[in-house]
Amino acid sequence: MKRPRTRRQCLVLATVGVLVASARIATAGAATSATAARQQNVQSTIEFQDQTANGTTVTVASATLPDGGFILIHNESGAVVGRSNYLDAGTHENVEIEPAPGAVSLSSQMQEMRQLLTDTQTQGTMMAMQAQQMPHGAMQQIMNESGEGTVNESGGHQMGGMMNQTQMDQMMSLMFQQMQDRQRMRALMQSMMESGQHQAQMQEMAQLMEQTTMRERQMLMHAADESREQEQMRQMMRHQMQDYAQMRQLMSQMQAQTQQQRSPRPLTAMLHPDANDNRQLEFPGADQPYTRNGDPVSATGRVRA
Numbered sequence: 001m002k003r004p005r006t007r008r009q010c011l012v013l014a015t016v017g018v019l020v021a022s023a024r025i026a027t028a029g030a031a032t033s034a035t036a037a038r039q040q041n042v043q044s045t046i047e048f049q050d051q052t053a054n055g056t057t058v059t060v061a062s063a064t065l066p067d068g069g070f071i072l073i074h075n076e077s078g079a080v081v082g083r084s085n086y087l088d089a090g091t092h093e094n095v096e097i098e099p100a101p102g103a104v105s106l107s108s109q110m111q112e113m114r115q116l117l118t119d120t121q122t123q124g125t126m127m128a129m130q131a132q133q134m135p136h137g138a139m140q141q142i143m144n145e146s147g148e149g150t151v152n153e154s155g156g157h158q159m160g161g162m163m164n165q166t167q168m169d170q171m172m173s174l175m176f177q178q179m180q181d182r183q184r185m186r187a188l189m190q191s192m193m194e195s196g197q198h199q200a201q202m203q204e205m206a207q208l209m210e211q212t213t214m215r216e217r218q219m220l221m222h223a224a225d226e227s228r229e230q231e232q233m234r235q236m237m238r239h240q241m242q243d244y245a246q247m248r249q250l251m252s253q254m255q256a257q258t259q260q261q262r263s264p265r266p267l268t269a270m271l272h273p274d275a276n277d278n279r280q281l282e283f284p285g286a287d288q289p290y291t292r293n294g295d296p297v298s299a300t301g302r303v304r305a
């Protein structure tokens, strides 16, 4: 197995760390004798298994830090790509750590896309429900103001007394959020396409997105129309749901493909003490890794996105 480069670097630093730590214990005297005893009796250990990252987090199965401290995640080149919060002295199980985006893979983009998909669908539903309580003309007005464009001009203006300002504000902010989310989705899709991935599925996604956006506008106008035809609305909602389901399906396909194509990345989880007892990670700096027989206490796992 390939050793992470970080091992030797950390080793040198660790030696310094041990010297600093023993000096600290010596000067602190009796107060730390319990800590010193604990250090002798309890060994620092870490378990970090091969795994498939759950969303954006990796899990350290178990870690024993005799003096408390931190778990750091290093990548192949030794860089710190993730860290735990301060952990009290003792054994901790199933510690979840969120590595920097891209440390595991680009599937964080897919993850974000899925979330955005869910968000925009929820927003669409909320908007349709709100629109049902609004006069058609008011809805038309909102569409114009939000730059969403008009479906037709027949609504006329029924602003003023009939218009509930809170409703209008809510609708506007939903639309604004919706627009931002869709922009973000387009940007994500663009960047994935530029890196040559999933061209065909991305094109279908883009088409479905345009289709659902258009239909959503129609649904809003239809919902705000007092003379609305129920069957037509149900039909649109059905199609909307089918399109969203299809988009989710495409996302799953693409994610599955990504997982197959990408080989897992080796990540190293390493234990670092809190040398200055300030619950702040100082690394590079005072918080050099825990060591055992001169080696940093660490475990390397292959992490799949």
Ligand SMILES: [Cu+2]
Pocket: 006, 010, 072, 074, 270, 271, 289, 296
């Ligand atoms: Cu380290």
